[in-house]
Amino acid sequence: MSDATGSPAAQKRSAWSRLPIVHQLRQSIGLQRGMLIAGLTITTLFVLTAIFAPVLAPYGFSQLRGADGAFGAQQPPGGAHPLGTTVGGYDVLSRVLWGAQTALFVIVVAVLLSIFAGVFLGLVSGYFGGWLDRISVVVSDAVYAFPSLLLAIVISIVISGGKSNLIGGVLAAAISITVVFIPQYFRVIRAETVRIKAEAYVESARVLGAGSGRIMFRHVFRNATRTLPLILTLNSSEAILTLAGLGYLGFGIEPTAAAEWGYDLNKALSDVTSGIWWTSLFPGLAIVLVVLGITLVGESLNDLADPRLRGRRAVGQTAGVVAQTSVVPGGTLVAGPGGLGGREGAATHPTDGLEDRP
Template sequence: MTTDTTDVATPRNGASPDPDDAAHVASPRALAWARRRRALADFWRTFRTHRSGLVGLVVLLLIAVLALAAPLLVGSDSRSVTEAPGKSLESPSGRFPLGTDQFGRSLLALMVWGARVSLAVGLLAAVLTVAIGTLVGVTAGHFKGWYATVIMRVTDWFLVMPTLVLAIALATVLDRSIWTTILAIGVTTWPTTARLVRAQTLSVESRPYIERARALGGGHKHVMLRHVLPNVMPLVLAQTTLVISNAILTEATLAFLGLGDPIMVSWGGLLQDARDAGAVSSGDWWYLAPPGLAIALVALAFTLCGRAIESVLNPKLGDRR
């Protein structure tokens, strides 16, 4: 009796097999990355069909580039009060396209620098918010009994309390810094994300493959990290883009109320400086309009991107072009 020594990886056309190709094909990690690349390609292909989402993405990219290139575009000395190049509250001109503030600094340069702080605070606060909300939502949906009851009652308490009031109280108690603002926003705006993630977790854990995973010996960590979390991540991603816009608005509100970092230049801080300088009563519109429009524009751009992402990840929402 002869023994078949043909390798299963040998092509049928007689060509010699490539060990590297065979190992690549047989690698589960390589297959997983291939699926992820295809999923990203499909996501981008569908996202491009949402014109409003593309407009929001382009606006965000332009503002991000300006913020990152601030030292090259306007220079670090443009924030200095002692080296201000203009007069106090000059109206827009060829030299100062957006006018000057009460110290004679170019408002255009301050707007570019302010984009850095506003975007950084919005992104970091949104990450903190979504991280807390996801942790609470997944654990509350996975573990039943007293833990879920207690954690959801705490969540309900945060929901009924005014978010801005809680953020103001926390920012008042702690030191005035950018990290205090991020912490104040993050620990007061997570309940909405927690309830959304918990509802999605309950839906995922009711599916048959979760029961099979548990029957095969999968523990709590395995079920939450390998099955539940990947299924709630699309919802978390869409929620993040929406939370960023709220975080930027909250940061601007705190800065406008004088609870932001007095050293950092932000759009909300510019509004607060304009109020202190009496720009409203004196009619210096160029001091008020640019920061307010910038805040509204960025918030709108993040909202458009978030809605487009949500529509792509959940086709049941319909076409939102």
């Protein structure tokens, strides 16, 4: 009889089930699964909107005129502008869609840069220790103690010089967020590296003659970075809030360079008191939904990474199933056709029902 688990189809299903998101979906249960699915749905819509913004947006992010002439400022929703126009005469729907592209670009650049820098510094500092570790920890704690938004503002001013163009504005926002995130990755990777380098397999590799670089990147790195997806999702939502905060305070990106939700909220402040709600509602709603979706994914992954919470599914599946076993001298008592009760009632002598032994 052939082993079904060794077939190509079974191997393909097994490989598919081991994928990060699929594996977490299979582990989740009840409300936890609902939160994860909702977060993944919102996050996927955000990513697709950012990628296909040039196709979905009816106008350009800095377009002020159409085939019928100028759009006009503060036009209510309807007609050619389903979400209305801003005080500057921009189409709100187009600005919201193009803003998703800017947010995704800043998230990718900031998270990737902070991961590379934080992971490398954490590995080196935690593995070698000594004066390098002490200096790195002090600098990391000093940076981590600053309010993240204030630090991002200072770095943004230093990088862009107060000028918000496409390169200066987007990269200044991304790099400023990167500096804020590096201490978080550094602290996590350093703590894991200090713990892992004392494990037996690391000592064995050192005894066998493996160099420090090989041990760090082949043995320690793979085990120390298992929690990075959790931090990545949570930092992505924080990056959006930091970017929106920079734009809201006037350190964002000019509308002629790119669309940014925080900048649009800043320009819509005067509209709120005049009863013009659409210029601020939709950019703010976009920020809330995207942050909510990414946060739901991060919190769900964080719960699933906890062994105590991850075991709830196995407990729920086995709840109420009690094995009726009885241990007697000589082995386990197995019930006959009448069940355990019939077995016990039929046994009038300790040797009744047992086969004769030589």
